[in-house]
Amino acid sequence: MASLRDLKNRISSVKNTRKITKAMQMVAAAKLRRAQEAAEAARPYAERMGAVIASLAAGQGNDGPKLLAGNGRDQVHLLVVMTSERGLCGGFNSSIVKLARARANELAAAGKTVKILTVGKKGREQLKRDWSSAFVGHVDLSEVKRLGYANAQSIAREVMAAFEAGEADVVTIFYNRFQSVIAQIPTEQQIIPARFESTGATALYDYEPSEEAILADLLPRGVATQIFTALLENGASEQGARMSAMDNATRNAGDMINKLTIQFNRSRQAAITTELIEIIAGAEAL
Amino acid sequence: MAGTLQFDLVSPERRLASVPATEVQIPGADGDMTAMEGHAPTITTLRPGILKAVSAEGTKAYAVTGGFVEIGAGSVSVLAERAVPVEELSAQLMDQLIADASEATAVAVDKDSADKAMADLLAMKAAAGF
Numbered sequence: 001m002a003s004l005r006d007l008k009n010r011i012s013s014v015k016n017t018r019k020i021t022k023a024m025q026m027v028a029a030a031k032l033r034r035a036q037e038a039a040e041a042a043r044p045y046a047e048r049m050g051a052v053i054a055s056l057a058a059g060q061g062n063d064g065p066k067l068l069a070g071n072g073r074d075q076v077h078l079l080v081v082m083t084s085e086r087g088l089c090g091g092f093n094s095s096i097v098k099l100a101r102a103r104a105n106e107l108a109a110a111g112k113t114v115k116i117l118t119v120g121k122k123g124r125e126q127l128k129r130d131w132s133s134a135f136v137g138h139v140d141l142s143e144v145k146r147l148g149y150a151n152a153q154s155i156a157r158e159v160m161a162a163f164e165a166g167e168a169d170v171v172t173i174f175y176n177r178f179q180s181v182i183a184q185i186p187t188e189q190q191i192i193p194a195r196f197e198s199t200g201a202t203a204l205y206d207y208e209p210s211e212e213a214i215l216a217d218l219l220p221r222g223v224a225t226q227i228f229t230a231l232l233e234n235g236a237s238e239q240g241a242r243m244s245a246m247d248n249a250t251r252n253a254g255d256m257i258n259k260l261t262i263q264f265n266r267s268r269q270a271a272i273t274t275e276l277i278e279i280i281a282g283a284e285a286l
Numbered sequence: 287m288a289g290t291l292q293f294d295l296v297s298p299e300r301r302l303a304s305v306p307a308t309e310v311q312i313p314g315a316d317g318d319m320t321a322m323e324g325h326a327p328t329i330t331t332l333r334p335g336i337l338k339a340v341s342a343e344g345t346k347a348y349a350v351t352g353g354f355v356e357i358g359a360g361s362v363s364v365l366a367e368r369a370v371p372v373e374e375l376s377a378q379l380m381d382q383l384i385a386d387a388s389e390a391t392a393v394a395v396d397k398d399s400a401d402k403a404m405a406d407l408l409a410m411k412a413a414a415g416f
Contacts, residue, residue: 052329209315221367
């Protein structure tokens, strides 16, 4: 049985841990609110962009721009796996990696070439074991304090350059869609060839300069916007996942402290009883 | 007093304005245009320039770079890649934009449009008074 001093140390160390996890939870809650606001603020732009591209694309048929129609091949798949830069956020990274890995295995089994671009180092670490040979690049966002559209643009540029150069035929992004603090949905979304949900009813517009020119101008922006939305959703999900993970950890630490305290009290009582018995036995012996 | 149309200005990061406006002056890719009530539904791309919205609260000007405008029945939605209220515009920010643009010009495949974007930016800088 552990000595009293050991137990006491143990209790104080668990108490410290609880303080830390509690603090992390509160930080995550504050960051979550900001991330959610950012995601909210980006929504009108993304929705409008999607709607306009969809209505333009509907009139294009199959011989539209390459970003929309694809380059006619389906051999090289580029998977963009978005994860966090930091750990301690529960199953957040694992769930994305699991989905991406399943897709990669499936593609490889079908004889396709898989390339992986990782965003965020946690996913890279997890994928390294099986898929390091497929890595084509990494985007480091650890220095980024606030996700901006510029971050999404640079990823989009990289992805589109690969597509233009024929190094990738299909591009898919993997991220966690934020639903609530306790539910984040790992999502797979194909961005090239672009798929935009058509809303059906489209008004008749005049186009300036021309329909094709506008579509050609908008598609790269559409891709960047989709990536930006995914990054923001991912950011909110990460904070949500961290918040609930840290909430669990705080609660666990509380339970542990209770258990240890009971154990500590019992062994202290036992020590007192033993001492008393010794004294009484000694007195009787006289 | 002319009728109004709903004016929305959004950038990827935030919504900058959402007010009823009587007229909106747009720097379109093929030339400036002014949208007022009853304008034919139009979609146009933007060139870097100054966008002005006239509303009950007065005229508000925004510096915008690429993006597009959707003029519908009773509404004008501007989706600008970057939009900054003119009051917040600084020489430093302008130089930043120009630096970005010259970087883009260096790698652009379509030299003409990149050069044009550059020229538009410089014109915007002059118009903003820097």
